[in-house]
Amino acid sequence: MGLDEAAQKPHDRLAAWLADDMAAVNALIRTRMASEHAPRIPEVTAHLVEAGGKRLRPMLTLAAARMCGYQGENHVKLAATVEFIHTATLLHDDVVDESERRRGRPTANLLWDNKSSVLVGDYLFARSFQLMVETQSLRVMDILANASAVIAEGEVLQLTAAQDLGTTEGIYLQVIRGKTAALFAAAMEVGGVIATVPEAQVQALRAYGDALGIAFQIVDDLLDYGGTDAAIGKNTGDDFRERKLTLPVIKAVARADAEERAFWQRTIEKGDQRDGDLAQAMAIMARHGAMAAARDEALHWAETARRSLDILPAHELRDMLSDLADYVVARIN
Template identity: 85%
Template sequence: MGLDEVAQKPHDRLSAWLAADMEAVNQMIRDRMASEHAPRIPQVTAHLVEAGGKRLRPLLTLAAARLCGYDGPYHIHLAATVEFIHTATLLHDDVVDESAQRRGRPTANLLWDNKSSVLVGDYLFARSFQLMTETGSMRVMNILANASATIAEGEVLQLTAAQDLATTEAIYLQVVRGKTAALFSAATEVGGVIAGSDEAQVQALYTYGDALGIAFQIVDDLLDYGGTTAVIGKNTGDDFRERKLTLPVIKAVAQADADERAFWQRTIAKGDQRDGDLEQALAIMARHGAMEAARADALGWAAKAKVALAVLPDHPIRAMLADLADYVVARIN
């Protein structure tokens, strides 16, 4: 989601540091997405998995495990599990959102059909649970199962909250924790658990992932109103056209006068959008400092992520994770 635009990329440094582990993860993904009886499963999965992407979530699992001194085999299983859960949610999201493009390519639901996307997503969820059981850790399974439930809950909440002007920042945060932060925090937390880290370090890894995920999503929501298509992978203003109540809009609605509220009611709640409405939305948000306030929130979450790292071992990976938190929000500087 636009993580390629800054010259020094912490996720690239992480990828280089963890290259052997990541290759093992990629091989496990290829092996486990196979299906003897339903060839459409690897076809659909490969279309998305092989499309690129940063593999950020599995990288976080590998980084957390290695940072905590793990030298066993199961961080590979957990990183593949995290990527399967992520891929399954993307397949389902594209059906729900009726999307036509993902990572610059036609979506699976467009190339095949909605039924295939939903059912292959279900298959990947099942595969992810098979993988996590192989670790033999009930705590790991509990963390990832809870994250999967939170993701689904967040998506359902977004259905009801997305175009409701009564949606508050607290509800937005709940949606963001579901759609983005839950898998970030689970990815980092299970890395510490599988490494046998103490409770303070496991909690720190959870806090880091949670705060990083929230900052990541707020930045994406901001970029939709001020980024370029090349940076965000979609057209500027798509969230407005899709009537999504993201943080800058929620902040502007909270301060709206009668005329502004009528504008939001027409464009977001009722979906009656006309030429010039996006520009008017941007003007209203600028009038109330909504973009700057949302940016300050993102910077605050990134700072919280960095603070959480303090109790973790002094290691090059820790510095890369701190740089990653800065990097996520550098996209809006």
């Protein structure tokens, strides 16, 4: 089940509450992704930005700012900044992963080419920095620039850890903290910063985003082995075919006997995959309770996210964010 599947889910309630702000964000995105001299830029960007994505990250920025009483306009610029950073990383990721589907549609690198995807991603990163500069807040720029660096670092770490059966859960956590949670955390944090709330509340917002992002990525990794193509926006089993060591596989490898370890060495380390291997991988994970154990970790991080909100002022947006943490994990029920 996707985050945007049915009405009255936490994501939908957030979208309804923030509808006017999101309309402003979408208008700003359309304006800033234009290019007078390179029409391929808006073509490629529109393919991804307008593909019906959840817009979760920019909504976190808007929700944090509004929950903290912000009344200005910079939250719209920062939400657009966050979405541009996210879209740029998706364009780059699909090239690195040689992906063919994103949000249920052919990827930009498949429809155009790798060069276009990389260069348009670079353009969106540049646009994101222009937007954050317009807020005239050095702290905001520091937070988002740092997040951009951490995201890239996480992707490189994942590249070097891939296909290595020695990859630990600690390394996995470091990877997903970089590639996913860093932007969730920054999206929340900048909302509090521009609202000038006490530092303890700013850090609580950041902690919520960090924990939510970790739970979100663990669930996405679980759905790759048990979700529908429509729900995850890619083909089930893509992570296995791409030889990614995600949490359920890492847990299964750690508990493997000699025969199972040989299977993982053949399929993940050597890339020798045959018909029936995906089903066997899932059977091995089930045998060792790896999926259930990974789900327990996602539940832990969702609870951590909810607890982080406790010191923030009472607000219906805070309740929605708390419910969102629950719902992120409920997708794998």
